[in-house]
Amino acid sequence: MGVIKFENDSFDIVITGGGVPALAGAVIFSKLGLKVLLVARGFGKSVKKDTARKNISYAISPSNIKLFERCGLKEEFFKISEDVSEMHLFEDDSCLKLSSDLSPHGYLSKIVYHDNLYRLLVGATQSLKTFHSIDGSIDDIGYTANGQCRVRVLTGGKKSIRKIQANLLVVADGASSVSRHILKIPWGIKNYCQKAVLANFSSALQPNIARQWFSGDEVIALLPTSKNSVSMVWSQNQLRAERLMREGKSRLRAELSRILGTSIMAQIEINSEMVSTPLSMMTVDKLVSRRIVLLGDSAHTVHPLAGLGLNIGLFDILTLVNEFEKEMQVDRPFDVGSSAILGSYMRARLLKTRAIQSMIDTIKVGFSTGGYAAKFLRTKGMSILQQSDFFKRYIVKFASSIL
Numbered sequence: 001m002g003v004i005k006f007e008n009d010s011f012d013i014v015i016t017g018g019g020v021p022a023l024a025g026a027v028i029f030s031k032l033g034l035k036v037l038l039v040a041r042g043f044g045k046s047v048k049k050d051t052a053r054k055n056i057s058y059a060i061s062p063s064n065i066k067l068f069e070r071c072g073l074k075e076e077f078f079k080i081s082e083d084v085s086e087m088h089l090f091e092d093d094s095c096l097k098l099s100s101d102l103s104p105h106g107y108l109s110k111i112v113y114h115d116n117l118y119r120l121l122v123g124a125t126q127s128l129k130t131f132h133s134i135d136g137s138i139d140d141i142g143y144t145a146n147g148q149c150r151v152r153v154l155t156g157g158k159k160s161i162r163k164i165q166a167n168l169l170v171v172a173d174g175a176s177s178v179s180r181h182i183l184k185i186p187w188g189i190k191n192y193c194q195k196a197v198l199a200n201f202s203s204a205l206q207p208n209i210a211r212q213w214f215s216g217d218e219v220i221a222l223l224p225t226s227k228n229s230v231s232m233v234w235s236q237n238q239l240r241a242e243r244l245m246r247e248g249k250s251r252l253r254a255e256l257s258r259i260l261g262t263s264i265m266a267q268i269e270i271n272s273e274m275v276s277t278p279l280s281m282m283t284v285d286k287l288v289s290r291r292i293v294l295l296g297d298s299a300h301t302v303h304p305l306a307g308l309g310l311n312i313g314l315f316d317i318l319t320l321v322n323e324f325e326k327e328m329q330v331d332r333p334f335d336v337g338s339s340a341i342l343g344s345y346m347r348a349r350l351l352k353t354r355a356i357q358s359m360i361d362t363i364k365v366g367f368s369t370g371g372y373a374a375k376f377l378r379t380k381g382m383s384i385l386q387q388s389d390f391f392k393r394y395i396v397k398f399a400s401s402i403l
């Protein structure tokens with residue numbers, strides 16, 4: 001990491017935010033030779049303790065493996081992740097089984113713990129020559145007389161102020177993005193009135209199978225994090241989730257048995273604290289502004305039932321890098337924040353992201369709809385799909401290319 005003179009120093013890219021998309025962006029942009037500054041609260045103070053993310057494991061889609069390849073981290077990523085070779089979806093007695101035999105990749109997705117992925121990316125930043133970082137946050141965004149983006153950064157517990165210039169500001173500071181507020185970019189939120197309860201379990205279940213149960217408006221996923229452990233994401237009514245959090249592990253076992261049944265329960269044992277996080281879908285009116293791009297949860301959030309939130313953010317970065325590379329081939333001076341790059345990025349991502357958000361929301365509403373007829377249609381539909389390799393192959397292909 002280089003030593004920098006901060007006051008009025010200039011960078012190709014300033015990234016605000018310290019989550020997985022921000023770090024992956026920092027690595028991949030630096031590898032292109034761009035001078036990058038990461039502004040993230042708590043960055044550099046060992047692996048941060050983020051309680052909301054503590055027990056989260058992500059299902060990473062095959063489409064995003066390219067990102068780790070481009071970061072030079074594919075091998076390491078494969079070592080810290082677990083293959084999903086089958087996915088079993090349940091509602092009542094119906095079960096739809098998808099298998100990696102139907103996928104060209106040999107796996108449906110790869111499961112990785114947030115902390116392991118975070119550590120991998122932080123480790124990768126250490127050897128980058130054009131990467132710099134500040135433990136701080138941005139409190140003002142404007143432009144210099146020559147049109148560069150200028151940000152004011154608060155550091156040292158908000159005691160000192162630095163002014164920094166960049167050709168591009170990448171906003172990746174999460175769903176409650178301060179930068180989005182400073183930029184006055186309109187955003188909308190659909191509150192699902194649900195919370196996800198997360199916990200990890202030791203498991204004697206058959207490994208490498210992701211299992212998901214739909215029960216009314218609740219969704220429980222058990223993701224295989226290793227050969228003998230699974231990670232639970234249980235989306236449920238906010239009040240029920242809060243009660244579960246208050247009453248603890250014995251209540252969790254009793255409630256889980258209701259949906260998973262005693263045979264599954266006999267094979268799993270909770271071995272972590274429970275954490276919970278509220279669920280909503282957030283949309284923004286625009287993904288780019290002059291010399292500014294929004295990505296990750298600052299630009300979009302989705303219900304976790306499809307395991308796509310982080311995947312969309314990672315694909316934002318892949319798209320942006322592709323736009324950089326296309327522009328580098330053109331015979332004119334390269335400007336990382338040019339309107340040509342940002343325009344193409346927005347055309348590639350805005351409608352796509354909205355479409356994915358609408359699709360996940362429709363699945364959420366579809367599975368929450370009560371009544372005999374709706375339930376009959378769902379379970380009948382699952383049985384028909386289960387019998388057709390053609391449709392199952394289509395679903396697997398669609399899921400792995402949706403981003």
Ligand SMILES: Cc1cc2nc3c(=O)[nH]c(=O)nc-3n(C[C@H](O)[C@H](O)[C@H](O)COP(=O)(O)OP(=O)(O)OC[C@H]3O[C@@H](n4cnc5c(N)ncnc54)[C@H](O)[C@@H]3O)c2cc1C
Nearest residue numbers: 017018019041058059137174196296297307308309310311
């Ligand atoms: C229960 C649950 C399960 C999920 N499962 C999956 C899954 O299986 N697959 C998947 O793809 N996605 C999944 N997701 C979604 C995924 O967790 C998020 O999409 C992803 O973590 C978003 O990353 P982010 O960096 O954009 O935002 P965040 O993770 O919120 O990170 C924002 C970062 O910015 C920093 N920051 C915030 N404000 C500032 C500031 N002012 N200045 C500097 N830094 C700041 C924060 O400290 C943090 O490090 C799940 C989400 C939930 C809730």
